[in-house]
Amino acid sequence: MSILWSAEGRRKLRGPAAILAACVAMSAALIEASHWFLQKERLDARGASARLKEAHARVDKVRRERESLDQSTEVFRMLVARGLMQPEQRLELVEQMNGLRAQHGILALDYEIAPQRPLAVAGGRQFPAVDILSSRVSVRLRALHEGDVLAFIEALAASRQGFYPVDRCAMRRMEVANPDALQARVEADCTLEWITMKEKRVA
Amino acid sequence: MASRYLYLTNARLACLRLSRGHIREAREFEVSEEGAAAFEAYLAAAPALPTRFITDLVEEDFRPDTIPHVGAGDRQAIVGRKLGQIFRNTPYRHALLHGREADGRRDDRVVYAAITNPEVLKPWMEILERHEVALAGVHSAAVLGTRLLEALGLVYPHTLLVHFSPGGALRQTYFRAGEIRFTRLTPLDHEDERSLGEIVADETTRTWQYLDNLRSFAATDRLEICVLVQPKDRAAVEPALTGFEQIAYHLLDSDEVAAKVGLKPPPRGSEAVAGSPSGAERILARLLERRGIENHFATPEMRRHWMFGQARNIMNAASIAILGIGIVAVVMNLHGIFAASDEDEKAGREIGELNREYDQMTRALPAAGVGGAAMRDAVSFYTTFIQGYPSLTGFLVPLSGVLQDHPRVRLSQLSWQATDNPAATPPLASQPPRVPPPVRSSGKGADVAIRPPAEDASTAPFGGGRYEVALVEATVSVPSHDFRAALGEVERLAGEIRAVKGFQAEVIESPLDVRPSLVLQGRHAEREAPGMEARFLLRVVRKGLAT
Numbered sequence: 001m002s003i004l005w006s007a008e009g010r011r012k013l014r015g016p017a018a019i020l021a022a023c024v025a026m027s028a029a030l031i032e033a034s035h036w037f038l039q040k041e042r043l044d045a046r047g048a049s050a051r052l053k054e055a056h057a058r059v060d061k062v063r064r065e066r067e068s069l070d071q072s073t074e075v076f077r078m079l080v081a082r083g084l085m086q087p088e089q090r091l092e093l094v095e096q097m098n099g100l101r102a103q104h105g106i107l108a109l110d111y112e113i114a115p116q117r118p119l120a121v122a123g124g125r126q127f128p129a130v131d132i133l134s135s136r137v138s139v140r141l142r143a144l145h146e147g148d149v150l151a152f153i154e155a156l157a158a159s160r161q162g163f164y165p166v167d168r169c170a171m172r173r174m175e176v177a178n179p180d181a182l183q184a185r186v187e188a189d190c191t192l193e194w195i196t197m198k199e200k201r202v203a
Numbered sequence: 204m205a206s207r208y209l210y211l212t213n214a215r216l217a218c219l220r221l222s223r224g225h226i227r228e229a230r231e232f233e234v235s236e237e238g239a240a241a242f243e244a245y246l247a248a249a250p251a252l253p254t255r256f257i258t259d260l261v262e263e264d265f266r267p268d269t270i271p272h273v274g275a276g277d278r279q280a281i282v283g284r285k286l287g288q289i290f291r292n293t294p295y296r297h298a299l300l301h302g303r304e305a306d307g308r309r310d311d312r313v314v315y316a317a318i319t320n321p322e323v324l325k326p327w328m329e330i331l332e333r334h335e336v337a338l339a340g341v342h343s344a345a346v347l348g349t350r351l352l353e354a355l356g357l358v359y360p361h362t363l364l365v366h367f368s369p370g371g372a373l374r375q376t377y378f379r380a381g382e383i384r385f386t387r388l389t390p391l392d393h394e395d396e397r398s399l400g401e402i403v404a405d406e407t408t409r410t411w412q413y414l415d416n417l418r419s420f421a422a423t424d425r426l427e428i429c430v431l432v433q434p435k436d437r438a439a440v441e442p443a444l445t446g447f448e449q450i451a452y453h454l455l456d457s458d459e460v461a462a463k464v465g466l467k468p469p470p471r472g473s474e475a476v477a478g479s480p481s482g483a484e485r486i487l488a489r490l491l492e493r494r495g496i497e498n499h500f501a502t503p504e505m506r507r508h509w510m511f512g513q514a515r516n517i518m519n520a521a522s523i524a525i526l527g528i529g530i531v532a533v534v535m536n537l538h539g540i541f542a543a544s545d546e547d548e549k550a551g552r553e554i555g556e557l558n559r560e561y562d563q564m565t566r567a568l569p570a571a572g573v574g575g576a577a578m579r580d581a582v583s584f585y586t587t588f589i590q591g592y593p594s595l596t597g598f599l600v601p602l603s604g605v606l607q608d609h610p611r612v613r614l615s616q617l618s619w620q621a622t623d624n625p626a627a628t629p630p631l632a633s634q635p636p637r638v639p640p641p642v643r644s645s646g647k648g649a650d651v652a653i654r655p656p657a658e659d660a661s662t663a664p665f666g667g668g669r670y671e672v673a674l675v676e677a678t679v680s681v682p683s684h685d686f687r688a689a690l691g692e693v694e695r696l697a698g699e700i701r702a703v704k705g706f707q708a709e710v711i712e713s714p715l716d717v718r719p720s721l722v723l724q725g726r727h728a729e730r731e732a733p734g735m736e737a738r739f740l741l742r743v744v745r746k747g748l749a750t
Contacts, residue, residue, distance in 0.1 A: 001505045004514055012511045016518035023522040027529025034536035041543035048550035055557035062564045069575060072582040079581055107251070122623055122666040127584055129576035150596050157594065159405060163585075165592045165621070165668065172616035175637070190595075193665060197584070199577040 032104055058110070083161040084197050088116060088135060093194070096159060101141075104152040107184045108142040119195060135194040137164070142184035149188045157192065165193040207254040207336075208488035210344070213390070214370025215260050216242060217484045220252065221492045224465040226485060228565060231369060236326075243330045253337045253509060255491055257484070258343035258500070261388045262320040264279045264290070264412045269608075272303060282313060290317035295324065295341065295500035301382045314383055316343055318500055328505065337509035340498030342491065345386040346484075352378060352429070352488040354464050355367055355455065359427040361420060363365055366483035367391075367432035373403065373485075375410050377419075377426075384412065400435055402445025408668075411450055420449070431455045450748035457486065465725060466491050475657070502572060592668045593621050595745055601706070602743065605699045611680045612696060613736070619673040623666035630673040636738050641684055642725035644716040671745040678736040686728075689714035689737035697741060705746050712740035 003009055085159065090113060101109045119134035139156070143149050149171060157164045169190035176183055205222035213234060220228035229244065232238040266289060270281050275388045282298040290296040296317035318324060324341070325453050331338055348364045362378040368388065377385040389406050397405070414420065426449060432440050434456055444452040461468075465488040498506065598619060606612060620629035681688040693710055700708035714737030717723070 003503050003510060007509075007513060008506075008507070009514075011592045013514055013518065016515045016522070020518045020522045020525070023526045023529075023558045027525050031532045031536070032531045034540070036542065038536045038539045040546065041540045045543040045550070047383045048547045048554070049500055052550045052554050052557070055554045055561070059557050059561050059564070062561055065575075066564055071726070075582045075585060076578045079585055084581065084585075120349055121588060122664045125587075127548070127580035129580040130584070132584060149598065154594065159743075163589050165589060165665075165742075166595055167621045167665075167668065168619070169595045170616065170618040170629065171491065172634070175615065195589070197581055 024102040030105070079197075080166075081160075083201065084160065084163065084195075086196065087198070088190070088194065088196055089131075089161055093159070096156070100152055100155050104143070104148045104151055104155065106141050106143050106148060108140075110140040112138045113194070114138075119193065128166060131198045131200055133196050134197060137192050137194050139186070139190045139192070142187050144182070144185055146186045146188075149186055153188075153190055162194055164192050164194055166190055205252055206339075206492060207249075208257060208484075208485035208577045209254060209327070210259065210369060210488065211256045212259045212368045212370045213323070213388075214372070215368075216327065217369045217482075218242070219247070219485060219488050220500070221488060224467045226466070226491060228251075229485070231570050234370070237327045239330060243333070244328070246334050248328060251335075251337065251455065253339050253512065254331065255339050255488075256324075256331075256341040256501070257347065257487060258295075258318060259374055259388065259484070260318060260320075260323055261372075262318050262323055263343060263345060263388070264317050264319050265345070265383060266315045267384055268313045268315060269304060269511070270313055272311050272445040276743070278311065280326055282315075285313075285318070286315055288604045293317050293319055293321045294502050295321055295465070296705070297343075299346065299383065299501040313589075314498060316346065325623065330382070332505075332537040335508050337512045338506050339499055339509045340496075340506065341500035342496060343499050344374065346383055346499060347487045347490060348376045349378065349381060349383060350496070351431075351460075351464075351486065353380065354490060355429075355460065357427070357429055357453070357632065357722065359365075359430065361424055361426045363407060363410060363426055363428040363521070365403060365428060369482065369484055369654065373406055373725055375407065377410070377414060384419070391534070393692075395485050398439055398443060400440040403430060403440055404443045405444075407452075409442055418459060424449070427453060429453045429455055431457055431460060431486070433457050433482070439624055440496065457482070461486055461489070462722075465493060475677045503734075507557050537693060578580075593745070594673045595619055598671050598673065598745060602673075602700065605703065606698065607680075608699065609696050610663070610741060611625055611692060611693065613678050613680070615676045615678060615738075617673055617675050619671065621666075621668035621671055623669045625672070625746070627670070627672050629672060629674055629741070631676065632738075633740075635675060636678055636736050638732070638736065639730070640714070640735055640737055641727065642685075642686065642715060644718070644723050667747070669747040671747065672744075673743045674711070675741040675743055676738070678738050680736050683721060683731050683733060683735045685735075685738065686715040693739045693741075698740070700743055707744040707746075708741050710739060712738070714739050 004013065040098070044132055083089075093113065097109065097111055114136040116133050116135045119132040122134065139153075141149060141152065143152070153169065157166055171186060171187060171188045174185055174187050176185060205220055205227060208219040208221060210217040210219065210655075211234075212411065216234060217237065218228070218230045219226060241704075266328040268285065270278065270285070273281065278300075286296045298314060299314040301312040301314060303311055344614045348366075352362060354359070358381065360380055364376045364378065365373075366374055368374050371391040373391060375387045375389070376383060387410060391402065395402060398639040407430075411426050414426070420426065428444075428446075428450060429445065430440065430452060432454055437454065437456065441454055464486055466485060493538070503510070539655060585599060599617075604638070606614065615634050616631065618629040618631040668711045679689050679692045680690065690713060693713060697708040697710055699708050704741060
């Protein structure tokens with residue numbers, strides 16, 4: 001074997017050794033270059049895959065939003081029809097109180113509408129696109145029958161200018177000295193919120 | 204791949220070119236200055252091929268010996284020293300290892316072989332050296348005889364292989380149990396009046412006598428003499444070979460032997476193939492071609508061109524293999540690159556389509572006069588807080604249904620609240636009955652004043668009204684002092700309210716508080732009313748339908 005490393009051996013094997021070295025270098029370079037390019041392509045493909053995923057998510061989101069808006073549109077039309085997006089018309093409420101009192105045979109009616117305020121909702125939930133406004137309404141009334149009281153409250157809550165969720169109500173039977181006399185038998189004390197909304201305008 | 208085989212006797216140099224059993228070329232050169240010059244001229248024009256040199260010379264000497272069984276390194280040293288001692292004047296020397304003795308120290312059996320006169324080879328080696336011929340080895344024809352016996356299945360305890368060498372000589376090689384022990388080359392005298400058969404018979408008998416004198420045979424041993432003859436000589440040889448008790452002759456037809464070892468006949472009329480078509484030198488060369496054998500006599504210096512060639516071949520093969528691996532890896536990577544690129548392109552197309560779809564959908568989103576966000580917020584507020592908000596009527600209707608089944612119960616007052624807190628208690632001012640009951644309890648905790656903590660409803664957060672809580676104050680008409688009936692009526696009423704889906708009811712104040720910690724006062728007047736109205740207080744909770 002040592003003869004291969006002699007001067008003659010080195011001289012004779014110089015060519016094949018150079019070819020071998022060149023082949024090793026060329027193979028290594030080809031493998032490394034193609035591997036690098038493969039990794040780059042895979043990275044690009046992974047990036048494209050991520051972008052595709054994002055695009056899918058974006059389209060899904062807008063699709064859900066569209067579906068949600070499709071559903072919301074109907075509800076919103078109803079809300080608009082209820083005057084939810086209009087400012088408070090207090091005069092109309094005063095007139096409505098008067099009308100309802102006569103309609104339901106309310107013998108006595110006291111009411112108070114507090115100043116309008118932004119309504120804080122439970123859980124601190126925020127609605128960035130609209131202002132939720134409310135005026136607290138307290139109603140004290142007397143009637144012959146509790147059915148009249150309930151009908152009055154129901155009619156008030158169904159008013160077409162905003163929403164009127166009644167959150168407290170106390171009804172009490174009144175003692176009368178003369179059962180045959182026409183006088184109030186039921187007394188009620190209720191509070192409710194008169195809720196309207198206003199779209200926030202971006203300056 | 205073709206190889207060249209040079210078969211040297213004392214009279215001739217046969218030059219053979221073999222390729223897979225085919226003799227492509229066969230020439231003979233005289234052992235003389237003219238022959239050497241002709242050989243050199245031939246070699247200068249012939250293609251460079253790996254070359255093996257087979258010697259069939261008178262100067263070959265074989266000496267059996269035994270040496271202690273030692274490790275490989277020590278054995279090599281011992282053998283080298285012995286060879287140097289025995290064959291001091293020649294570089295062409297070799298030791299054949301034949302295994303171990305069966306008894307005693309079980310020494311290693313060795314046969315030392317050498318070409319005792321290196322001058323015989325010198326001119327030919329110089330020519331090979333001048334032409335840088337790749338000499339793979341110098342082999343002894345006598346030793347190759349072992350291969351021939353193996354190939355023909357001639358396994359005898361004592362065998363004498365006899366064949367004719369180019370230039371007219373008779374080679375006799377004695378094998379004991381397949382191991383070479385002795386060889387002898389006898390030149391054939393052309394002026395000898397004996398027939399070829401008689402010569403063979405005489406020479407083999409002489410050899411037997413010599414071996415017998417060396418006590419090579421036991422009394423019952425027989426020497427099997429295998430004579431390789433050309434078909435044309437068979438008729439001249441066979442009649443003379445009559446064996447006897449100690450000698451048996453076996454004639455080996457050289458054509459048949461050539462066929463057995465895979466030596467194919469040369470093409471008809473080929474001028475490049477001179478000499479006998481199935482001569483012993485061709486058969487031995489073919490055996491050497493079929494399966495390589497260790498070099499016998501050539502020194503590393505003589506074989507260096509062959510070693511360079513081998514190394515060159517290995518490096519070239521390695522170069523091709525490495526390049527091949529590289530190409531395969533590149534092809535695999537390219538496949539991956541194309542696949543990834545396709546995937547990338549496909550994803551790009553899909554992204555483009557999705558973006559177009561997104562744009563179309565975004566443009567087509569309904570606005571309804573206000574911004575989409577305002578619509579969403581408005582609808583969200585409505586669905587979360589308003590849509591499922593309870594009403595007083597909705598609470599009282601099922602309660603009234605239960606009260607209808609209890610005509611003795613009369614509702615005095617009710618305080619109702621929609622809240623998100625199921626523990627909330629609406630405010631209620633207690634109304635004492637017009638006629639106090641004949642028995643009443645007093646003491647700390649007897650009068651449960653329903654005074655909830657002060658709460659400013661105007662600042663409290665607006666909830667979705669998930670619970671409705673009500674305090675119901677009522678009286679039950681029962682006979683005077685029949686508190687058991689009153690208690691039973693109230694418990695039944697509470698139970699029936701609880702039976703309504705979503706309702707919970709508990710008695711806060713019962714018609715008669717019978718807790719031991721309280722003072723109980725009763726009064727029986729002289730004139731008593733036949734009945735009484737027992738007051739009680741219920742707390743009713745309804746879980747909202749939306750929750």
